[in-house]
Amino acid sequence: MYQTSLISSVICHNRHCFELRWNLSKAKNKLRFKYFSITNKFCQLENQNPNVYKTTDDRTATLDEEDDTVVDEFDQREIFDLIRDINDPEHPLSLEQLHVVQENLISIDNGKNSILINFTPTIPHCSMATLIGLSIRVKLLRCLPSRFKVRVEVTPGTHNAEHQVNKQLADKERVAAALENSHLIKVINQCIASRNRG
Amino acid sequence: MGKLELVQTLKKDNGRVWNLDWHPKGDSLASCGEEKSIRIWTKDLTGKWSNRVVLTDGHKRTIRQVSWSPCGNYLASGSFDATTCIWDKKSGEFECNATLEGHENEVKSIAWSKSGHLLATCSRDKSVWVWEVADEDEYDCAAVLNAHSQDVKKVIFHPEKDLLASASYDDTIKLFRDDPNDGDWVCCGTLAGHESTVWSISFDKTGTRLASCSDDNTVKIWKEYPPGNPEGIATQDGDSAWKCVCTLSGHHERTIYDIHWCHLTGFIATASGDDAIRIFKEEEGCDPNSPNFNLVCVVDNAHNQDVNCVTWNPVVPGLLASCSDDGEIKIWEFRE
Numbered sequence: 298m299y300q301t302s303l304i305s306s307v308i309c310h311n312r313h314c315f316e317l318r319w320n321l322s323k324a325k326n327k328l329r330f331k332y333f334s335i336t337n338k339f340c341q342l343e344n345q346n347p348n349v350y351k352t353t354d355d356r357t358a359t360l361d362e363e364d365d366t367v368v369d370e371f372d373q374r375e376i377f378d379l380i381r382d383i384n385d386p387e388h389p390l391s392l393e394q395l396h397v398v399q400e401n402l403i404s405i406d407n408g409k410n411s412i413l414i415n416f417t418p419t420i421p422h423c424s425m426a427t428l429i430g431l432s433i434r435v436k437l438l439r440c441l442p443s444r445f446k447v448r449v450e451v452t453p454g455t456h457n458a459e460h461q462v463n464k465q466l467a468d469k470e471r472v473a474a475a476l477e478n479s480h481l482i483k484v485i486n487q488c489i490a491s492r493n494r495g
Numbered sequence: 496m497g498k499l500e501l502v503q504t505l506k507k508d509n510g511r512v513w514n515l516d517w518h519p520k521g522d523s524l525a526s527c528g529e530e531k532s533i534r535i536w537t538k539d540l541t542g543k544w545s546n547r548v549v550l551t552d553g554h555k556r557t558i559r560q561v562s563w564s565p566c567g568n569y570l571a572s573g574s575f576d577a578t579t580c581i582w583d584k585k586s587g588e589f590e591c592n593a594t595l596e597g598h599e600n601e602v603k604s605i606a607w608s609k610s611g612h613l614l615a616t617c618s619r620d621k622s623v624w625v626w627e628v629a630d631e632d633e634y635d636c637a638a639v640l641n642a643h644s645q646d647v648k649k650v651i652f653h654p655e656k657d658l659l660a661s662a663s664y665d666d667t668i669k670l671f672r673d674d675p676n677d678g679d680w681v682c683c684g685t686l687a688g689h690e691s692t693v694w695s696i697s698f699d700k701t702g703t704r705l706a707s708c709s710d711d712n713t714v715k716i717w718k719e720y721p722p723g724n725p726e727g728i729a730t731q732d733g734d735s736a737w738k739c740v741c742t743l744s745g746h747h748e749r750t751i752y753d754i755h756w757c758h759l760t761g762f763i764a765t766a767s768g769d770d771a772i773r774i775f776k777e778e779e780g781c782d783p784n785s786p787n788f789n790l791v792c793v794v795d796n797a798h799n800q801d802v803n804c805v806t807w808n809p810v811v812p813g814l815l816a817s818c819s820d821d822g823e824i825k826i827w828e829f830r831e
Contacts, residue, residue, distance in 0.1 A: 474601050
């Protein structure tokens, strides 16, 4: 059932995908950000048949959460809710549907103001890994209080250039410079813009 | 233990403040950051620091670093827009009278040599450029150095000699000097040891030691061993060897973004992503080949977010300025 809907949306997604790639290759020329491997052809999806997973149900608020007098700390689920609807740059699917982000791969320490998100690229040579990580970072940067120190890292052992991707995502100076690039921020905004969940 | 006391908090910038630089006379402070303008802070009649001058329209993107020339008449600024601007006050007001172009992308750092005749810039394009200050508002590119394999974060000059040091995302520090035979600039040393990005470096007063700080949460102290040194450290081609003689680990919880070795007092200050400012002091009477540095002061939550820069006043001992992602600049006084 998921498979059929995926194929039809991939077809109508092609034009969109072309635009994304065109924008990004312009950004790449300017910035030398290596999001794509050189052998990639236009409109050739890198991972043509990703596994699609069922999304989790919306959470129901507990009595405590509705009580304004109770201090309600940020928890795993809240962070997950912020990032699960981010769009995959390649497929018309959310990061949750592709199991790129999972609730149990988020850790949060309210006392230390630190959050660690592990994300799992769909394939180990995914050239979109940095872009996906950047989208997660930007989303949390905009949504969370500034006291939080967010680290976004590839789930250990799931990407060929794991160390490289992690180092780039952790370098706030390079992230700041990337976000000043109008082409790149456009693509990231497209990834972050929430879609209606079916 | 020493005490770092807050003198004043300055806030005007919109967004992250990346860098600060004291005027060589110590009476004014330049700041820069995300808001694309440079602010100059001076003491007013009541003895409080206030912002009088704002330099705008020089850069189109974030200004990463500002640096006063040793004579104090020029201010250089390096920006993510790939240019370096040189500002001066010849007309009575600060104006940008020269723009240095050439880097392919973001300029990360700039440095003046002691004499003021040389200016170095570095960029994410992995290169370090050396400019000669020729005539009035004229800068000639003397060298393009491609020794680093990654983004270059910081350049500084030796306090006495025309020796240039650079720190990079490739985890190394490199040293450059010009070859007296042909005038070409060459890489004359690579300092490897850090396990991640080297964010900043600072020479001590004599220039025979260098402190570095890194994304690996450590500080390293490097010592110069000139040719024929009594310790018997091997040197090559008449260039000094630099060896790491001390590593300060376990003190910082996150990336250390800046380090500054005070030339008046010998204290080392660090700025870290864990929001703290730390001050280290060398233990007296220790072996110069394996010195000890003790943590003499920590201010937790010195800022509300990452501390990006710490800098000691060049004239007033113990006066320290810091700035942060939270948009604030703080002036501190350190007492032992």
